[in-house]
Amino acid sequence: MNPPAPTSSNVSQLRPQDQDQDQGTGAGKAIDWLAERHRKGWQRAFSELLDLWLSDDVAGDDPQLDEESMTVVSINAGEWLLARGQIHARGGLREINAYLLGPDGPYLTPGQKAWIALLRARPLRLYRVTEVQPGVGMSLLDEFDDQAMPQMVQERSGSQSARPGMLMGARIMPVGDGDAAHLVLSGALYPFARLREAPLLTRLQDKLKAAAALKLHAENLRDLLELEIASAWMAQWFEPAPLPQIVDASTGEPMLLVTDHYRVLDAAALATALATHADVTGDAAQGWHRNSVAADGLQRSLAAINPGREPDRIEVFYRTQRLADEGRVWFDALAGAAVRHLTREISDPAGAMQRASGAGSANPQAPAAAGSAAAADMPPEVMAQAMEQFIRRHYANWCDEPVPLLRDLTPRQCVTTPAGLERVKGLLREYEDHERQQSTDQGRPVVSYQFLWDALGITR
Numbered sequence: 001m002n003p004p005a006p007t008s009s010n011v012s013q014l015r016p017q018d019q020d021q022d023q024g025t026g027a028g029k030a031i032d033w034l035a036e037r038h039r040k041g042w043q044r045a046f047s048e049l050l051d052l053w054l055s056d057d058v059a060g061d062d063p064q065l066d067e068e069s070m071t072v073v074s075i076n077a078g079e080w081l082l083a084r085g086q087i088h089a090r091g092g093l094r095e096i097n098a099y100l101l102g103p104d105g106p107y108l109t110p111g112q113k114a115w116i117a118l119l120r121a122r123p124l125r126l127y128r129v130t131e132v133q134p135g136v137g138m139s140l141l142d143e144f145d146d147q148a149m150p151q152m153v154q155e156r157s158g159s160q161s162a163r164p165g166m167l168m169g170a171r172i173m174p175v176g177d178g179d180a181a182h183l184v185l186s187g188a189l190y191p192f193a194r195l196r197e198a199p200l201l202t203r204l205q206d207k208l209k210a211a212a213a214l215k216l217h218a219e220n221l222r223d224l225l226e227l228e229i230a231s232a233w234m235a236q237w238f239e240p241a242p243l244p245q246i247v248d249a250s251t252g253e254p255m256l257l258v259t260d261h262y263r264v265l266d267a268a269a270l271a272t273a274l275a276t277h278a279d280v281t282g283d284a285a286q287g288w289h290r291n292s293v294a295a296d297g298l299q300r301s302l303a304a305i306n307p308g309r310e311p312d313r314i315e316v317f318y319r320t321q322r323l324a325d326e327g328r329v330w331f332d333a334l335a336g337a338a339v340r341h342l343t344r345e346i347s348d349p350a351g352a353m354q355r356a357s358g359a360g361s362a363n364p365q366a367p368a369a370a371g372s373a374a375a376a377d378m379p380p381e382v383m384a385q386a387m388e389q390f391i392r393r394h395y396a397n398w399c400d401e402p403v404p405l406l407r408d409l410t411p412r413q414c415v416t417t418p419a420g421l422e423r424v425k426g427l428l429r430e431y432e433d434h435e436r437q438q439s440t441d442q443g444r445p446v447v448s449y450q451f452l453w454d455a456l457g458i459t460r
Contacts, residue, residue, distance in 0.1 A: 005046035006078035007035045026112030027119070027187065031078050033106035034087065034096070041088040045096070049077050049085065052227070053234040069237060079188040080230065083119040083171075084223065115173075119186060122171045124226040126204070129166040130426025138162050140172065141422055143201070144208065146407065150422045153183040165430025167192045167200075169229040190233040200232045248319045257347040257394075258324035260316040260331070261308065262339040269338040270314075274305070277334070289396060290327075301397040303327045306389065314339070317393050380444040388447045391435075399455050403427070415456055425460070428452055 034042045050073070065073060081087075085096040090104065097120040099105055101113055108116065127140035130150055138159045142148035151172055155162075162168075169190030172183050192200060204225060211221045248255050264270060267284065274280050274288050279302075282288035287306040291299050304317040316331055318324035324344075332341065402408040406423055414420030432449050439446045453460065 005035060005039075005043040006031055006074040006081075026108060026115035027079065027082060029108065029112060030082055030100050030106065030116055033100075034081075037106075038087055038089045045081055045085050045087045046077055049081060050234075053077075053231050054238070055231065055235060065237060073234070076188040076190065076230070076233075079119065079171075079186060080124075082116060083122075083124075084226070118173055119171065122173055122186065123222050124169050124171055124190070124229055126167060126169055126200075126229060127172075128423070128426060129162050129164055129168070130422050131429060132159055132162050132164055134159050139422070139426075140170070141419065141426065143167065144204070146419055147417075148419055150419075151183055153185055155185050158185060158189060163430070164426055164433050165194075167194075167197050169226075169233060190229055192233065193236060196232065196236055200228070203232070204228055248323075251320055251323070253320040253322055255319060256321050256324075258318045258321065259345045260318075260324070260328055261342045261345065262314050262316065262335075263342055264312050264314055264339055266338040267312075270335055273334050273336070273338060290330075291397070299397065299400055301401075303331065304393050304396055305331075306393055309386075313342075380442075383442060384439070384445040384447060387439075387444070391447055391449070392451065395449075395452060398452060411452075411456055415458055421458065424456065425458065 081096055082100070083097060086093050087096050087099065088094075089099065097116060100108070100116055126143040128143050129138050130141050131139040135156055136159060137152055137154045137156075139150045139152050141150050153172060169192075171186035171188070173186050174181065174183055176182055207224055207228060208221075210216075211224065216224070271284050274282075277290070279292060280288050280290050282305070284307070287304065289301055289305070290303040292302050293299055302318075302323060306315050306317065307313075308315050316327065318327050328341075332339075399412050400410050402410055405427060406414050406420070409420070411424045411427075414424045428449060431452075435447055435449065
């Protein structure tokens with residue numbers, strides 16, 4: 001890959017739209033000066049940076065990008081070089097940021113110099129989008145700081161495409177003074193598809209543990225994490241997307257949505273049988289739940305027994321194959337002649353997610369059964385009713401079950417701290433955003449997730 005080095009024309013987005021004009025032009029002016037005064041050195045620095053970002057396997061295949069993708073890469077690479085890069089100039093290797101601000105650099109106004117210096121000072125970090133106000137800004141939460149408070153950044157263009165739950169690398173820049181003080185994004189963004197998140201987060205967590213053991217200097221750790229973020233972001237263009245790996249939080253087993261359908265032959269006898277078990281709660285109108293208390297003291301659902309679509313039917317829902325196989329033995333013995341098994345329905349959420357998302361960006365925490373071909377034949381109101389039943393069943397014990405995106409804490413545990421509360425709110429907004437998109441695609445009414453907000457006792 002030998003594209004031309006960035007210039008202000010192909011990295012115009014580096015001028016923040018919400019930034020003071022004087023400061024906002026600093027990056028473009030600095031890039032133009034480097035491209036004109038040190039053309040070969042600037043091209044070399046850019047090429048070496050792309051080689052650094054690309055893995056050996058990808059770099060060896062001489063990967064190519066289309067013009068639009070190359071523009072995005074140029075934006076991020078140009079800003080990276082201003083903040084962290086080096087260039088061969090005036091007979092030696094120089095830190096670009098210091099060179100620009102030194103006596104041999106270009107003429108820059110005080111505001112432009114302040115912006116260039118701020119690029120060096122502010123780290124590239126991973127943030128989770130927890131709220132979006134399109135055309136205005138978004139709320140970001142540091143992915144690796146459990147005590148971090150959400151930061152609202154002004155971002156007109158980026159907020160148009162951002163979605164709650166999105167993970168992205170960014171530099172948050174404080175600008176203005178007094179009442180005019182606010183936060184903006186530097187211009188370069190590193191968004192990640194959902195299926196790319198798990199490998200990246202695992203790798204960064206391993207780096208953090210290793211750095212803590214080695215007592216790595218703070219600046220070295222910063223540089224290491226920034227490089228991992230950029231490299232993982234770059235790899236999305238060239239490496240095949242990983243298959244989704246969805247496991248049940250309570251068992252660690254592969255998630256498989258299994259529903260056994262029964263005809264009820266004696267409703268009174270079934271209700272009496274279920275009432276005799278202390279681990280079963282509920283009633284015929286709302287359905288029953290079979291729960292167990294795990295070793296960590298958390299209550300988890302083993303089975304959900306729900307009213308069927310017809311008056312004489314019930315559906316028994318399980319989250320994994322093992323729970324379904326063991327659960328059917330238990331339920332058939334319990335219910336006896338009160339019911340007759342009709343059929344078993346199995347849905348693989350990983351496959352459904354891939355079909356629904358295409359690009360691998362579907363929400364892995366959201367139910368994935370509503371995209372079935374059979375749904376296309378349902379009236380919109382019936383489809384919405386079926387989806388609502390499925391969602392409520394899927395999330396029946398969500399408040400008290402560990403959630404991977406919440407560091408394997410339960411939502412009820414998380415809402416006890418300000419940062420945890422924001423993470424939970426962000427996750428609920430993500431579920432709701434995914435449901436809005438899905439309902440639009442399917443031409444049906446939106447299903448509300450308000451029951452989860454209410455169950456946790458939190459407000460929007």
